[in-house]
Amino acid sequence: MDQYQEIKQGEKGAMVSIGAYIILSGLKLAAGYGFASAALVADGFNNLTDIVASTAVLIGLRISQKPPDNDHPYGHFRAETIAALVASFIMATVGIQVLISAGSSLFADHRTTPNLISAWVALGAAACMAAVYMYNRKLARKINNQALMAAAKDNLSDALVSVGAAVGIIGSQLGLPWLDPVAALAVGLIICKTAWDIFYSSTHALTDGFNEKELITLRGTIEKTHGVRSIKDIKARVHGSNVLIDVVVQVDPQLTLVESHQISDEIERRMERKHNIMSVHVHVEPLSPEQSDALLSEKLRPN
Structure with missing residues (x-):
């Protein structure tokens, strides 16, 4: 339906x-x-x-x-x-x-x-x-x-x-x-x-307001998608009973265009399956070496 x-x-x-x-x-x-x-x-x-x-x-x-x-x-x-x-x-x-x-x-x-x-x-x-x-x-x-x-x-x-x-x-x-x-x-x-x-x-x-806690939940789903290294920006708004999402994700710069596109498709599938959101606009950017080193250092940092 x-x-x-x-x-x-x-x-x-x-x-x-x-x-x-x-x-x-x-x-x-x-x-x-x-x-x-x-x-x-x-x-x-x-x-x-x-x-x-x-x-x-x-x-x-x-x-x-x-x-x-x-x-x-x-x-x-x-x-x-x-x-x-x-x-x-x-x-x-x-x-x-x-x-x-x-x-x-x-x-x-x-x-x-x-x-x-x-x-x-x-x-x-x-x-x-x-x-x-x-x-x-x-x-x-x-x-x-x-x-x-x-x-x-x-x-x-x-x-x-x-x-x-x-x-x-x-x-x-x-x-x-x-x-x-x-x-x-x-x-x-x-x-x-x-x-x-x-x-x-x-x-x-x-006025395009959106619940901050719900946005954090949506962000968490995208971050757990295989191939996503980080989220540069994410926005969401309500359109009737629908939710529209615009997200900029950063991936490994060594990936091909086809591989990056597959990550975008997987994000869309996960958002539809877990949150029933079918309007997701994904923009993919390469992660710079400096950003990659920073992310690695943050993961290795003891809690």
Whole structure:
């Protein structure tokens, strides 16, 4: 299965999430307003933002399947990241609105105790989202899709949010009416936190940021490739769900062009096999005698 087929498979997870969110958001908002639960209403609005986020993921997956062209020689894979960035702004807006509404309810002179039925609605929704999370996590691991894995993590947070809403509602039934709007505030904070996390990861990827620890791991794999004497430079960046690597390796100057090319091929095979990275640009340079002596001295130096 190539990367375009994998992206196509990822659409199934996004569509499952959208379907679940449409049903649950309508159910939660109806039950929240009908049974006077601020926490369940906030959870319903949380799912509305999730519809937007999942739709953005779906649109991004669709666009990223377009093949490379003259304007996009590396393909359209970053459409996923841009869609996620747009979704983060929408989620932040809704999160702030939920916080304002919950704050007003918390400081109101009179608070209505929500009906216990709304707690059962929240718990049922939590069970549903837990099932969606397990499905998307399994699919994301199967096709190695980062966007779908992020959506799966969002599914899990939504399940936990619904559990929190149920706790607030049950607390109100036990003579703590302020616990329901407090749970709504917590939901609003979770929405804003999720929006910030998506915004940060998206902007980090779009500005060619890359995890330093992961880069060290990738460097170690290349250094262990037979024939590589040293790594002069290595860079990596995220392109949608793909990782692009540019590396300059130094080899024995006595090697032929064919032998040096075989080392490059072996690096590409190892990166694909160990890290599922298929976009590796390898530049080979001869190791100077001075550098060779320095490397030998370093290896012989006692620890």
